Amino acid sequence: MTALLHVDNISKHFGGFVALDGVDLSVEPGERLGLIGPNGSGKSTLVNCICGTLQNESGSVRFEGQPMDGLAAHQRTHRGLSRSFQLPRPFHSMSLADNLRIPLLYTVHARKGPLRSAGDLDGRCHELLEMVGLANKSRQLPRDLTQVEMRKLELARAVAAEPKLLIADESMAGLSHSEIEDILALLVRLNERGITVILIEHIMSAVMSFSQRLAVLVSGKKIADGKPEDVVRNPEVVRAYLGQ
Amino acid sequence: MTRVNTSKFSLIVLAVGVLVMAFAHWFNVDYLFFASYTILQFIVLATAWNILGGYCGYVNFGSAAFFAMGAYSSVFMHKFFEEALPVPLLIVIGGIVSGIVGLGMGYLTLRLRGSFFAIATLALSVVLATLVVNWDYVGGSRGAYIIRPETIEIAGVTINYIEYLFGLMLLLAMIALITARTVERSQLGFGFATIRDDEMAAEASGVPTLKLKLIATTMSGAFMGMAGAPFPYYIGYLQPQSAFGLEYAVNSIAMPMIGGTTSWIGPLVGAILLGSAQQYATVTISSAVNLLIVGLMLVAFVIIAPNGIVGLVQERLRAWRKP
Amino acid sequence: MAISLDLLLNAIVAGVLLGAFYAAVTAGISIAFGMLDIVNIAHPAFVILGSYLAYYININFGVDPILVSILMLPFFYLLGNAVYQVYYLSFEKRGQEALRGLAFFFGLLFVTEVSLILVFGVDYRYVEATYIGPSLRIGFVDFPLRMLVPCLAALALFAAIQLFITRTFTGRAIMAVSQDQLALQLMAADPIRIKRIAFGISIATCAVAGALLIIIQPVEPSVGREYIGRVFAICVLGGLGSMPGTLIAAMLLGIVESLTATFYGPSWAPAVAFGLLLLTLAFRPAGLLGR
Numbered sequence: 001m002t003a004l005l006h007v008d009n010i011s012k013h014f015g016g017f018v019a020l021d022g023v024d025l026s027v028e029p030g031e032r033l034g035l036i037g038p039n040g041s042g043k044s045t046l047v048n049c050i051c052g053t054l055q056n057e058s059g060s061v062r063f064e065g066q067p068m069d070g071l072a073a074h075q076r077t078h079r080g081l082s083r084s085f086q087l088p089r090p091f092h093s094m095s096l097a098d099n100l101r102i103p104l105l106y107t108v109h110a111r112k113g114p115l116r117s118a119g120d121l122d123g124r125c126h127e128l129l130e131m132v133g134l135a136n137k138s139r140q141l142p143r144d145l146t147q148v149e150m151r152k153l154e155l156a157r158a159v160a161a162e163p164k165l166l167i168a169d170e171s172m173a174g175l176s177h178s179e180i181e182d183i184l185a186l187l188v189r190l191n192e193r194g195i196t197v198i199l200i201e202h203i204m205s206a207v208m209s210f211s212q213r214l215a216v217l218v219s220g221k222k223i224a225d226g227k228p229e230d231v232v233r234n235p236e237v238v239r240a241y242l243g244q
Numbered sequence: 245m246t247r248v249n250t251s252k253f254s255l256i257v258l259a260v261g262v263l264v265m266a267f268a269h270w271f272n273v274d275y276l277f278f279a280s281y282t283i284l285q286f287i288v289l290a291t292a293w294n295i296l297g298g299y300c301g302y303v304n305f306g307s308a309a310f311f312a313m314g315a316y317s318s319v320f321m322h323k324f325f326e327e328a329l330p331v332p333l334l335i336v337i338g339g340i341v342s343g344i345v346g347l348g349m350g351y352l353t354l355r356l357r358g359s360f361f362a363i364a365t366l367a368l369s370v371v372l373a374t375l376v377v378n379w380d381y382v383g384g385s386r387g388a389y390i391i392r393p394e395t396i397e398i399a400g401v402t403i404n405y406i407e408y409l410f411g412l413m414l415l416l417a418m419i420a421l422i423t424a425r426t427v428e429r430s431q432l433g434f435g436f437a438t439i440r441d442d443e444m445a446a447e448a449s450g451v452p453t454l455k456l457k458l459i460a461t462t463m464s465g466a467f468m469g470m471a472g473a474p475f476p477y478y479i480g481y482l483q484p485q486s487a488f489g490l491e492y493a494v495n496s497i498a499m500p501m502i503g504g505t506t507s508w509i510g511p512l513v514g515a516i517l518l519g520s521a522q523q524y525a526t527v528t529i530s531s532a533v534n535l536l537i538v539g540l541m542l543v544a545f546v547i548i549a550p551n552g553i554v555g556l557v558q559e560r561l562r563a564w565r566k567p
Numbered sequence: 568m569a570i571s572l573d574l575l576l577n578a579i580v581a582g583v584l585l586g587a588f589y590a591a592v593t594a595g596i597s598i599a600f601g602m603l604d605i606v607n608i609a610h611p612a613f614v615i616l617g618s619y620l621a622y623y624i625n626i627n628f629g630v631d632p633i634l635v636s637i638l639m640l641p642f643f644y645l646l647g648n649a650v651y652q653v654y655y656l657s658f659e660k661r662g663q664e665a666l667r668g669l670a671f672f673f674g675l676l677f678v679t680e681v682s683l684i685l686v687f688g689v690d691y692r693y694v695e696a697t698y699i700g701p702s703l704r705i706g707f708v709d710f711p712l713r714m715l716v717p718c719l720a721a722l723a724l725f726a727a728i729q730l731f732i733t734r735t736f737t738g739r740a741i742m743a744v745s746q747d748q749l750a751l752q753l754m755a756a757d758p759i760r761i762k763r764i765a766f767g768i769s770i771a772t773c774a775v776a777g778a779l780l781i782i783i784q785p786v787e788p789s790v791g792r793e794y795i796g797r798v799f800a801i802c803v804l805g806g807l808g809s810m811p812g813t814l815i816a817a818m819l820l821g822i823v824e825s826l827t828a829t830f831y832g833p834s835w836a837p838a839v840a841f842g843l844l845l846l847t848l849a850f851r852p853a854g855l856l857g858r
Contacts, residue, residue, distance in 0.1 A: 051448065052447075053444060053448070072454070073444075073447035074446075074447045074451055074453065077447070082448070083448055085444075085445065090442075090445070091438050091442060091445065093437055093441055094437060094438075098434070102434060102435075102438055102450075102451065103450055105435075106435065106449060106451045107449065107450030110450060157449060160449075161449060161450055301666050303665075303670065305669075352845055352849050356848060359600075359604075359606040360803075363608070363795075363844075364844065364845065366608060366795050366796070366799075367795060367799065367840070367841040367844055370841060371838045371841035371842070374834065374835065374837045374838040377834060440666075490677070490680075490789075494673070494677050497673060498674075501667075532685050535681050536678060536681040539674050539678040539681060540674075540678055542670060542673070542677070543671060543675060546657070546658075546671045546674065547657045550661075550663060
């Protein structure tokens with residue numbers, strides 16, 4: 001069985017700073033992978049390289065066996081790779097419903113052809129907002145939202161693109177315990193529907209309960225990859241990340 | 245939100261257009277045609293600028309260059325065929341030429357940071373002006389005379405040529421407004437707005453931002469070229485200084501900014517207000533003072549009323565409805 | 568085609584002298600655009616303002632234009648402070664620099680130019696100084712003093728900026744602001760204050776550049792527009808915010824323009840900068856010295 005996502009030896013530099021240094025990563029279809037690492041370890045850079053927001057200098061990214069190198073971010077989204085941003089980036093001038101309409105119009109339509117009528121579109125936007133508990137605010141603008149609601153919108157927009165692989169980049173920072181539970185349950189539900197999920201998170205309890213496998217990035221290198229229980233006991237991980 | 249669909253809107257625009265035409269024909273004063281032609285021309289320019297500037301958030305400082313490309317392609321055609329081609333055909337040609345220039349500019353600069361496009365358009369005016377000044381075929385720095393026929397016969401009716409040009413510009417303004425409004429409410433318009441809001445998030449949502457930006461630069465450039473194409477016939481004697489005049493660059497930015505950039509109505513309001521004010525002021529005060537006022541208004545509006553007159557009115561309405 | 572050696576050499580020397588002056592005009596843009604990411608397209612208009620002040624004081628009080636420009640430095644610095652404050656409060660703080668910020672500077676450019684037309688008219692103005700007529704001649708190469716003096720003054724200005732940026736705390740903070748706002752906060756410097764100072768310096772250079780311009784050539788209010796393409800071409804070619812890069816790029820443009828003017832005629836010179844700008848944007852957006 002071929003991996004859904006295969007990252008092979010990718011590197012990225014910013015001037016003299018090495019953000020990613022020969023990272024390999026493989027994700028199987030239907031898997032729930034946790035990706036952790038201290039601040040500045042290159043997690044977001046990795047996500048950006050996988051999603052085409054940044055272009056890696058060496059190495060390659062394959063998705064469903066197809067090489068993705070050189071493809072623009074929107075082309076990767078069309079192929080079924082979707083991500084949320086660590087700092088939410090909503091479309092400020094649009095209502096929440098319209099924010100979700102964009103991936104529906106530009107990704108879901110582009111993929112299947114214009115199957116949906118205007119009514120279907122509205123319905124789908126509503127469903128997605130309901131999923132993250134924002135249905136009663138569908139006509140409001142993003143600036144009326146709290147930080148937490150903004151994160152939920154960000155996640156909903158990534159899900160709206162109907163991805164095969166969803167990368168959630170720190171969707172839970174600042175959320176309360178019960179809200180974290182909600183988001184985790186949502187991600188598990190999506191996963192059960194067949195969406196592969198990569199969760200990037202600082203909150204260890206959330207990562208541990210969610211992930212079937214855990215990868216650790218430190219200073220642009222992957223230092224561990226395996227069962228969560230084993231990884232957190234790995235002495236190198238303990239020293240570099242969990243320890244002082 | 246008003247629920248007026250595109251075909252209804254087109255009918256309304258058409259009706260207004262016919263009314264304006266009928267009124268002008270009945271009034272039949274040459275000065276009025278001359279003055280209103282300029283205002284209509286600014287409606288087209290402001291609307292064209294707004295497709296890229298207002299909808300996508302990319303600033304074009306080179307409106308004068310796109311306008312002049314349209315005007316000079318007409319001069320070129322006039323020399324090349326040694327006879328007057330029908331102006332509607334020239335409008336199409338001017339649109340194609342400026343559209344291609346817009347596409348090229350976009351292709352070269354839009355993959356980079358947003359401000360590079362603005363800078364490049366600013367330099368474009370200087371360079372195209374240099375090319376035209378050095379190109380004797382289209383008159384060089386001396387300029388070119390285009391002899392305008394006195395009258396034209398359309399379907400057996402003889403009308404003044406200036407009325408004919410006025411009618412064409414009126415039609416062009418109507419087309420520009422209908423196009424802008426249709427784009428605004430289409431999938432394309434939604435895509436444009438995501439570019440203005442956040443390009444990175446737009447890409448992540450599957451919006452092909454580069455392609456959309458190129459569509460916008462081409463459309464915007466084409467309309468500016470179309471506005472410029474009949475200009476040699478209107479003015480009779482085309483000089484580089486008049487075709488590349490700063491008033492085109494500044495007005496096509498100031499009008500949408502002062503009117504409001506988020507919808508088609510802003511450039512229309514801005515063009516009518518500023519355009520008629522300038523027509524009036526040029527008669528009463530010097531044209532330099534006139535342009536100074538436009539410049540000061542532009543600075544004042546971007547600082548004080550970022551959403552223009554339309555934005556101010558909307559705020560008023562909202563405040564008036566709420567309590 | 569046989570190109571005579573002395574024509575070629577003279578063109579290159581004239582290009583180097585011109586290039587140094589271009590570097591002085593671009594220095595401010597390298598700070599504003601290259602380091603602070605403020606697209607101040609009104610910069611050349613402020614340069615022309617500097618030219619007119621030098622002209623006015625020179626003609627009425629007989630003061631040397633370069634001396635005038637040095638006396639004007641504090642006023643231009645304060646003007647820069649004020650412009651930045653408005654820009655920051657109205658646009659940067661609200662995240663609207665892309666559309667409205669640009670329109671703001673365009674408006675400033677326009678208002679400055681038209682005001683100068685209203686006050687001084689559209690006639691060409693020039694200054695008087697002892698070094699404007701004569702010329703130094705070494706072998707068959709001409710060094711016109713009206714070019715040589717601005718060249719030396721420009722190099723002095725450039726050296727002063729470079730020293731300030733690399734050797735003082737504030738200067739290094741300006742460099743830091745261009746790279747990393749967070750690092751700056753760790754240095755306990757207020758980024759807005761640093762940017763205000765930097766923008767003040769950027770506009771202050773216009774006083775000097777303006778005086779040099781009116782020594783080199785007669786000036787009318789719209790001359791500034793020719794420099795918009797030039798300064799941004801140099802700034803981009805030099806690699807946004809790199810002072811040595813800016814100097815090299817300015818020299819290069821000066822030489823290419825001078826050769827073009829010598830062999831194809833001066834009316835083509837303005838197109839050179841734009842061609843260079845477009846080529847740079849298309850092929851080396853990181854600039855000549857870029858990675």
